[in-house]
Amino acid sequence: MDTALRSAVVVNPVKVPDLDELRQTITEALAAAGWPEPMWLETTVEDPGAGQAAQAARDGAEVVFACGGDGTVMACVSALAGTDVALAVLPAGTGNLLAANLGLSGDLATGIEVVLQGGRRRIDVGCVGDQSFAVMAGMGFDAKMLDATNDTAKKHVGWLAYVAGAAQHLRDRPMRVTISLDGGPAFTRRPRTVIVGNVGRLQGGMRLLPDAQPDDGKLDVAVLSPRNLRHWLALAWGVLRRTGAVARMETFTASTVEIRSNRAQPRQLDGDLIDPGKELLVSVRPQALLLCVPQPENAADLAHDAGAVSRDADEIREVTSA
Template identity: 55%
Template sequence: MTTPHDATAEPAAEQREDRGPLRTAVIVNPNRVDGLDELRASITEQLTDAGWPEPAWLETTAEDPGTGQARKAVEDGAEVVFVAGGDGTVRACIDGLAGTQTALAILPGGTGNLLATNLGVPTNTIDGVQLALDRGRRVMDLGEVEGKTFAVMAGMGLDAAMVDDAPTKLKAKLGSVAYVFSALKHLRDPQMKVEVQIDDHPVLRRRARTVLVGNVGRLQGGVNLLPDAEPDNGEMDIAVLAPRNLGHWIQTAFAVLRPGKNRVPNMEVLRGSRITVTSDRPQPRQLDGDVIEPSKTLAVTVRPDSLWVCVYQPDSSEDLTEGS
């Protein structure tokens, strides 16, 4: 792929050029963010002090976790949409922003904050708003499964079961550690037999405990499972994990946690732009931590250059995919 896959699609000098104030909207998950009045006042003050207009304010609901609000913001002319909430809120809003010129500005507020972590986005509101004001932008690919988009990772098997079983209260108390307790419950789950079709290559037949399709590589707790994954190369990395016992899981975990790009035992890494994983029986599935209906199939299509994200200016971070 060509130039849009640099750290930003526009030259840094053009990004720094003052093109006037931008229209913005804030989409907030009231169940994930405390102190809504204070948050609204803080964001509004920071924007107006910079000469930008007051943002539109939209709250998610149980019926609409963010997609409709993001579409409305775009229709109303927002050029930047701030999203305050967890990974699920961010993913839902991405569904509404995909394919538009409106930039996503993440204000992390959940347990994992996976997209923010992978892009090196700050985790506090003041710095997050300043990132948008500085006009650093990056265009990235998205994955699509059954009409739903994801920016980080899709999973089938143990990974999705782990996400589904992590109690909300435990996640609130322990953060990403809650997923460890959930994973332990599924370590003895039987392997699945899968067929993996990548682009037009021959079908691969494997036994696996979980299959992950990653646009970026970092998981909960900062674990860099797919260090070569790039969010703007038109492809995604596929990890087929097949530990058969506790000893294998320990080997795999130790290799993943070691610094550097090492071969990980019991894990095969593939790459492509059209990926279909078919299991011998229905499996739990997840997109960026959102559990979707179980199925025998996980079919992912890469949508290149589909989402603009507010990031640091390219000279502020040498590798935006490594986090900060």
């Protein structure tokens, strides 16, 4: 692999405490490795990153650094899926689910070093309409939780803010949905949420879908159907313990997932809300995204570091702003 690749940085300025410092750090690290100065593209409210990443690809970038929260990463995933342009994740938000699931460090210098080492991995991408996701799509309670989570609280306490958002909707009524997997016969459920995952880890390091693999050409589906607070507690305890089947949760595996409700439901992709709708139609594009990952000899140490980061919200903010 050529050691000097053209690159671009797609950055969410709201998520980065010091843009000048970030730019200097990245530019100097790349220059020291003999890389040319990267293109610098800031996201906007109107375009959270897809247009910028697509522009970078058109202008000849071979690596795109996504520096922001899950929304920035998802937008770049949508733009780069199906291309040979590599995505490098430099987390700067409170969730950073893709980084946590794939053992990517939250430390800026380490993230840049991963790119320079040249490690690459192709992973699957989930699709909902013309949007793509690398982590999870969901309909129901999980989207309500995201909508109810205060942005200010996320800045101060990180992923723990989602707990307060979740508490507001624990007693909401369940959905009535039909689910079809791989075009098979539809079955009916009354769940609180249905989550379709390419990987399995939620905020705070909780593994909802422990068997999910990002490059197996399949999506893992969790149907959660608690009826009251006691059921919620039992479900959470079962997910944490993982000694067998989890009460009030069914899991499936499929390449296409069709979820239809009798009324419009809140929906999310990779932690970002999309418009409510009566259906969530999900398919998989096998190994569509080229991702920068640690070289095999360094992967274990970096994965350990990233796992520690995902379990401690304060450390996430500290290493991101360092």
